[in-house]
Amino acid sequence: MASPLTRTKVRTTGERYMRPRVVEDEIDYVLTLPPAERRRRGRLQDPGAKDYLRSETLVHLLRLDIRQGGSGDPYMATLIRRCQANLNGTILSSVPQAVQLRKDILQEFSVFFAENLAAEADAIDFFECRFNAAFSSLRIEKYNQHMRRQGRVSSKSADDQQVAIDREGAARTGTTVAAWKPQRGEDRVYLRQVVAFLKTLPSDQQAAIVCCRVMDMTQREAAERLGVDERTIRNLLTRADEMLARIKESA
Numbered sequence: 001m002a003s004p005l006t007r008t009k010v011r012t013t014g015e016r017y018m019r020p021r022v023v024e025d026e027i028d029y030v031l032t033l034p035p036a037e038r039r040r041r042g043r044l045q046d047p048g049a050k051d052y053l054r055s056e057t058l059v060h061l062l063r064l065d066i067r068q069g070g071s072g073d074p075y076m077a078t079l080i081r082r083c084q085a086n087l088n089g090t091i092l093s094s095v096p097q098a099v100q101l102r103k104d105i106l107q108e109f110s111v112f113f114a115e116n117l118a119a120e121a122d123a124i125d126f127f128e129c130r131f132n133a134a135f136s137s138l139r140i141e142k143y144n145q146h147m148r149r150q151g152r153v154s155s156k157s158a159d160d161q162q163v164a165i166d167r168e169g170a171a172r173t174g175t176t177v178a179a180w181k182p183q184r185g186e187d188r189v190y191l192r193q194v195v196a197f198l199k200t201l202p203s204d205q206q207a208a209i210v211c212c213r214v215m216d217m218t219q220r221e222a223a224e225r226l227g228v229d230e231r232t233i234r235n236l237l238t239r240a241d242e243m244l245a246r247i248k249e250s251a
Contacts, residue, residue, distance in 0.1 A: 002027040002060060007125035017125045023056045030057060043074045045081060055082055055131035059124060066117050076113070083109055083135055090139065096150045105142045107217070107225075109135065114210045208236050 002024055005017045019027070030038055030053065041051045042058055053061075062075035087102040095101060116123045127134045211222035212233065219233045226233075 002031065005122065005125040005128060007122035017129050019056060019129050023054055023128070026054055026057050027060050030061070039074055042078055045078065055079060056128050059127045059131060063117065063124065067120070072117070079113075079131075080106070080110065086132075086135065087139065091143065095143075095147075097146075101143065101146050104146075105139055107211075108142060109138060111207060111210050112138075115206055118206060205236055208233055209240050212237055 002019070005019065007017050009015045009017045030041065033041075038061060041053050042061060044052045046052060058075045058079055062072050062079070065075065066072050083106055084102075087105055091098050091102050091105075113124065115121075207226055208222055208228075211217040211225060212219060217225070219230050219237070223230045223233045
């Protein structure tokens, strides 16, 4: 049975977020399946597939897997693919610097999830209730910020100017998941190790590790994103790599 959500929705009454019944039922059912079958279903991208799982269900399975010491695979990779598909369909090529904007939004989403998974925070609860709405909120906020920087503020909302994707999952095959699976030899640091290590660091240092070791950003990109110099990032990563090496040795 799915564990209840803990984040408060209405402070005055103490009302908490609650999953839609259809999500609750799907989670309860999939938890009766063997782990290997859950992972198989968690890889499905086609919303028309018989065993396709809602994104809200994937978030629950991801959190559960991390709590139980797993790597979070394949649930995080699938969520990233669905978000990429959503961005490809909603951030049109006519938007200035559309490719970079899509990348920035996906990075923002990935950092948010990694930090909150590490902290076992309830900030992700809304994603278990309405994943598309939660991601759309982030996308629209970043889109509007981007357009203001471009000097192209419009009276229309972001969704009014974009091709809406309403169908749950909006997934497309063939989308890269390199942001969560760096392929450079010793830099292959998986989510479980990162999450365990993140718990020992302040939030600013957590963000640096996520940028360079989870999202495969360069040190320069991470420094620009976090507002520090490259030397700070380099020193942090050196210490982090030493600690992560010990984690690998003891695993």
